[in-house]
Amino acid sequence: MARSGLNFELSLDPNPRMVSIVRRFVEETFEKLVGDPDAIFRISMAAHELLENGAKYAVGRRAVLRVVLEERETGASAQIAITNETTKDHVERLRTRVAEIAAAEDPFALYQTLMKRTSKIRDESGLGLARIRAEGEMALGLEVVGNTVTIVASAQVPGRPSTP
Amino acid sequence: MSNATAIQAISDLEFSAEASLHGEVLGVKLVGNADLNVKVQLDRFMAAVHDQGVALKVREVAVDLRRLEFMNSSCLKSFVWWISTVQDIVEPPYRIMFLSSPSMYWQRRSLNALACLATDLVSVQV
Numbered sequence: 001m002a003r004s005g006l007n008f009e010l011s012l013d014p015n016p017r018m019v020s021i022v023r024r025f026v027e028e029t030f031e032k033l034v035g036d037p038d039a040i041f042r043i044s045m046a047a048h049e050l051l052e053n054g055a056k057y058a059v060g061r062r063a064v065l066r067v068v069l070e071e072r073e074t075g076a077s078a079q080i081a082i083t084n085e086t087t088k089d090h091v092e093r094l095r096t097r098v099a100e101i102a103a104a105e106d107p108f109a110l111y112q113t114l115m116k117r118t119s120k121i122r123d124e125s126g127l128g129l130a131r132i133r134a135e136g137e138m139a140l141g142l143e144v145v146g147n148t149v150t151i152v153a154s155a156q157v158p159g160r161p162s163t164p
Numbered sequence: 165m166s167n168a169t170a171i172q173a174i175s176d177l178e179f180s181a182e183a184s185l186h187g188e189v190l191g192v193k194l195v196g197n198a199d200l201n202v203k204v205q206l207d208r209f210m211a212a213v214h215d216q217g218v219a220l221k222v223r224e225v226a227v228d229l230r231r232l233e234f235m236n237s238s239c240l241k242s243f244v245w246w247i248s249t250v251q252d253i254v255e256p257p258y259r260i261m262f263l264s265s266p267s268m269y270w271q272r273r274s275l276n277a278l279a280c281l282a283t284d285l286v287s288v289q290v
Contacts, residue, residue: 016201017201019199019236020197020199037269041273048234048236052200052237116281119248120245122241126241127240127244131274135273
């Protein structure tokens with residue numbers, strides 16, 4: 001049976017200066033709830049990359065970060081999502097990139113391919129979502145309503161360390 | 165030891181970068197938090213590191229990341245560009261070594277991904 005260990009939303013100004021502050025907040029929160037430092041890195045890195053995606057591509061003044069941790073007997077399920085308005089062009093780019101990542105049989109191989117393909121493009125990373133999938137070992141989903149997009153990263157993580 | 169003075173150091177709110185020459189090794193030290201706010205500066209810094217590495221005919225560029233708390237994908241991309249630029253040279257002028265800390269969990273996965281781009285050129289030391 002699942003019980004919610006954590007479920008909150010942050011409504012943010014999608015400002016690059018806020019991204020690392022929020023990443024540290026997510027990291028410190030999960031340090032209290034998840035026993036594995038590597039899993040904490042994976043979750044906080046995903047939060048950082050999604051927030052930066054919002055900071056770079058959001059249209060308008062708000063982005064909403066949703067953080068969920070559901071604890072079960074066998075472990076826990078973490079979900080990080082960012083919702084923001086963006087341009088029609090960026091919606092299409094996101095659809096293409098998320099579909100490419102979701103279809104990849106070997107996420108690490110795709111990550112390497114994207115690194116090589118974009119190595120000489122300095123203006124845009126193009127790696128953030130692939131990093132979440134490959135380094136973060138998190139599944140990616142995309143929900144689109146008009147020009148409002150929600151990118152969802154989710155993974156199973158070890159549960160809270162037992163208390164003596 | 166001498167400063168590689170043609171490489172302008174970075175000193176930002178949460179991030180710093182500096183380079184110094186140790187014989188045939190160009191040492192680079194990054195400290196703090198590398199995120200979108202320092203991406204442009206880091207791109208410029210890494211381009212200068214490469215130019216000086218070639219000009220000074222160093223054997224190795226050693227990048228000390230032991231006090232780098234986090235690096236985002238945009239800044240990782242600076243390293244991807246750098247590795248790819250060195251790799252494109254028919255006889256790569258120097259090798260790249262990343263010095264990492266086991267307590268910085270981001271480094272385990274991210275540096276492995278970078279090293280896999282050019283296994284004959286890039287090494288990671290823990």
